[in-house]
Amino acid sequence: MNHAETEYLRNLGRKHISPVSTRVTDLVIKRAKGARFWTADGSEYIDFVSGVASNGLGHAHDSMVKAIKEQAENLIHFGLNYGYYESVVKLSEKLAQIAPGNLDTVFFSNSGGEAIDGALKMARAVTGRPGIIAFDGSFHGRTLGATSVTGSSSKYRTSYEPLLGEVYHVTYPYSALLKENAPKDMTRYSLSQLESLFELRISPERVAAILIEPVMGEGGYYPAPNEFLQGLRKIADQYGILLIFDEVQTGFGRTGKMFASEHSGVTPDILVLAKALSGGMPLGAIVASRELHEKWPTGAHGSTYGGNPVSCAAALASIGVIESENLVQRSKQLGEKIVQRLKNNLQKYRDIKDIRGVGMMIGIEFHPSVASRIVPAIKEKCLARHLLIMNCGVNGQTIRLMLPLNIKEEDVEEGLTILESAIGELI
Ligand code: PLP
DSSP, rough: OOOHHHHHHHHHHHHHSOOTTTOOOOEEEEEEEBEEETTTTTOEEEEESSHHHTTTTOSSOOOHHHHHHHHHHSOOOGGGOOOOHHHHHHHHHHHHSSTTTTTTTTEEEEEOOOOOOOHHHHHHHOOOOOOOEETTTTOOSSSSHHHHHHSSSSGGGTSOSSSHHHHHHHEEEEEGGGSOOOOOOOOHHHHHHHHHHHTTTTTGGGGGEEESEEEETTTSSOOOHHHHHHHHHHHHHHHTTTEEEOOOTTTTTTTSSSSSSSHHHHOOSEEOOGGGGTBBBOOOOEEEEEEHHHHTTTTTOOOTTTTOHHHHHHHHHHHHHHHTTTTHHHHHHHHHHHHHHHHHHHHHHHEEEEEEETHHHHHEEEHHHHHHHHHHHHHHHHTTTTOOEEEEEEEOOEEEEETTTTTHHHHHHHHHHHHHEEEEHOO
16 A cells, blocks of 8 residues: 555544544554554554454464354354354353353353443342442443443543442552552452441442452553452352452463463452453453353343354464463463563663563553653654554553563564663663
């Protein structure tokens, strides 16, 4: 595509696509493969964003493309209300096999936010209770239910109030999320906040669900301590509250385990999945025990496209590759190697507060005093050198790396070298 054609497309996009969602670059993308993509003018880039952790196998993995093509030739859409088809049945069986504990039954939706809404509806319907507890700093999506439980920025909530009622937020157990006087023992602090909530605001017998990201994503890449998740499990059991894990971003090997819940050994009552579930095709899932699903009255929830045949075929192919190529193990090992390298090369800079990773969920956090100046400049410099990166955090303080789990060593090397030199030049 020549320059004039590219400009024409860009201008059409500017004119007709809603400006409501943030557009980080105005690149016109033509093609993508693995951890690389090409713009319409033929420039090549490295992608450390992976569709915000959706393309777990990178772009256009051969196995996924083959599965998508074959499925599309046979059945594109039918509607799960009207029967069964192979890809959805086999995917639900596969999820039942790999999900923790007794979670063996699946409701499919089209996205993470939609699956979160469904999980909240399920929790209210099966417990007959109204209350939902979520955490400050958490992000769960853009639908109204998901917006109501999101606490990572007031900008996501402003203009939409009143949001869902009976939603309460508690401090996520990570000290950086408290501006001052953070206690040493965040696990105890956050659990005691929960107890205070029960005393002062809502009786635990009125709470349907506690919803948490086991590793906070958008809010800053902070892992919840295992003891905290174990404490939540105890409290939930004590009061008959359902524990929901939002593993939309952490699922499918991203944290060095198939699911982040495995780090703490805690099995949630409801596991919410999307993003890397289907490696870039629209799909979300609510996974819970058969017993719990059977308490959700038939007809109380549904979806036209949920469990779409092509998305399910893509998901099956993607999970197949994750398993056959041991990518969960690779995520752990490569993630540790990358974190070690970043520490060796970047820890000397005083503006950097922390470098951490759980598997391939890797964050470089900057001190609050410099983050708003330095992080956007680093992103810009990297983009100018053809590396796409993204940040996260309540104050945009963390550069998050979301490399494909199967990324080639040379792409890691080239991308990290660009990133490290951009940081070194700007700090
Ligand atoms: N939950 C988490 C943890 C997420 O990171 C996201 C998206 O970034 C969502 C839910 C919402 O997913 P979707 O954008 O597919 O609705």
